[in-house]
Amino acid sequence: MPGRRSSKALLNGWWTLWVVHLVLSAGVSWFNWYTGDASRAARGFLSLYIANGLIALTAAVLAILVVRRLTGWQERRLAR
Numbered sequence: 001m002p003g004r005r006s007s008k009a010l011l012n013g014w015w016t017l018w019v020v021h022l023v024l025s026a027g028v029s030w031f032n033w034y035t036g037d038a039s040r041a042a043r044g045f046l047s048l049y050i051a052n053g054l055i056a057l058t059a060a061v062l063a064i065l066v067v068r069r070l071t072g073w074q075e076r077r078l079a080r
Contacts, residue, residue: 021055024051
């Protein structure tokens with residue numbers, strides 16, 4: 001079923017991005033400021049922080065799409 005495959009892809013994409021976000025969040029929180037050049041460390045930190053924010057934003061959009069799809073399935077089921 002084509003709809004089933006796309007629904008799994010949406011759910012898997014959301015879970016994957018959410019887990020990557022959690023792992024990056026842990027990495028960003030453990031970022032070491034005290035080794036090497038401070039400005040270089042700051043650029044690295046900001047790069048990770050921005051990437052993590054974009055991943056979180058994308059995961060949030062996918063979560064909304066998952067919830068909307070589930071709601072549609074429930075409404076169609078109740079309409080029967």
